[in-house]
Amino acid sequence: MNIVLAGMPGCGKTTVAEVFSKLGKRVVDTDAEIVKRHGRIADIFSRYGEEHFRDLESAEVERVSVLGGVVVSTGGGCLLRRRNVEALKRGGKIVYLKTSPETLVKRLEGDTERPLIQGGVKEKIDRLYSERSGIYESSADLTVETDNLTPEQIVNIILEKI
Numbered sequence: 001m002n003i004v005l006a007g008m009p010g011c012g013k014t015t016v017a018e019v020f021s022k023l024g025k026r027v028v029d030t031d032a033e034i035v036k037r038h039g040r041i042a043d044i045f046s047r048y049g050e051e052h053f054r055d056l057e058s059a060e061v062e063r064v065s066v067l068g069g070v071v072v073s074t075g076g077g078c079l080l081r082r083r084n085v086e087a088l089k090r091g092g093k094i095v096y097l098k099t100s101p102e103t104l105v106k107r108l109e110g111d112t113e114r115p116l117i118q119g120g121v122k123e124k125i126d127r128l129y130s131e132r133s134g135i136y137e138s139s140a141d142l143t144v145e146t147d148n149l150t151p152e153q154i155v156n157i158i159l160e161k162i
Contacts, residue, residue, distance in 0.1 A: 002070050002092025003162060007136055008129060009076035010107040011099040012146055012154065017073040019155045029073040030060045041075075058084055065091050080132070085139045093162050096140035097154065101129045103147050 003020070005013040017027045031041060034056050038044055044053045057078055064072050065087040072092065079085050079094070088094055104125045137143065144157050 001162075002065070002067065002072050002088070003158060004072045004074060004088045004092045004094045005097060006074050006079050006094050006140065007076065007097035008099060008104055008125070008132065010104045010125075011076075011097040012151060013073040013097060015151045016097065016154050016158075017071050019151045020071040023155070026067075026070045027073065028064045028067065028070050030057060030064065030078060031073075031075045033060050033064075034075075054081060057081075061087050067091070076128070077132070079135050079139045089139075089141075093141040094139055095158055095162070096136040096143045097146050098133075098136070098143050099146045101125050104129070 003025075005016055007013060014029060017029060021027045034044070034053075035041060038056055041053065044056065054077065057075055058081055061074075061078065061084045064070065068091065072088065074084075074088070078088075085094070101122075105122050108121050108125065142158065142161050144154055146154055149157070
């Protein structure tokens with residue numbers, strides 16, 4: 001069974017996945033795989049648009065969803081497509097790393113790699129949070145509120161409950 005980490009940009013998916021990796025778990029980061037195959041995400045967005053990026057993301061989700069026993073770190077918008085949620089649930093459990101907008105803004109100020117938050121981080125995070133939080137909640141098999149937890153504590157909660 002896979003453990004699928006999902007949530008807003010900046011919620012800690014990659015950092016939590018790194019802790020799993022140190023514990024000997026195989027980790028697949030969907031965004032990192034897209035970058036390996038197709039180049040920087042910001043460049044994909046600017047050249048081809050968000051829809052093309054989402055198509056690449058869906059193809060990556062299909063690829064990783066058939067693997068077994070891996071930790072999958074997804075991009076922030078991965079669960080926006082229902083087919084991605086269904087594919088990820090076929091082979092695993094989705095864990096929503098729920099993080100407050102205030103914490104996300106603190107973590108993401110100055111970030112230049114995430115195309116959807118450029119030009120007004122607070123406003124963009126507030127909008128994305130409003131659009132996506134319900135999707136994350138309804139898709140998740142487990143929700144972990146991360147604001148006051150270390151990545152290690154988050155991993156321990158996930159291992160305890162899944």
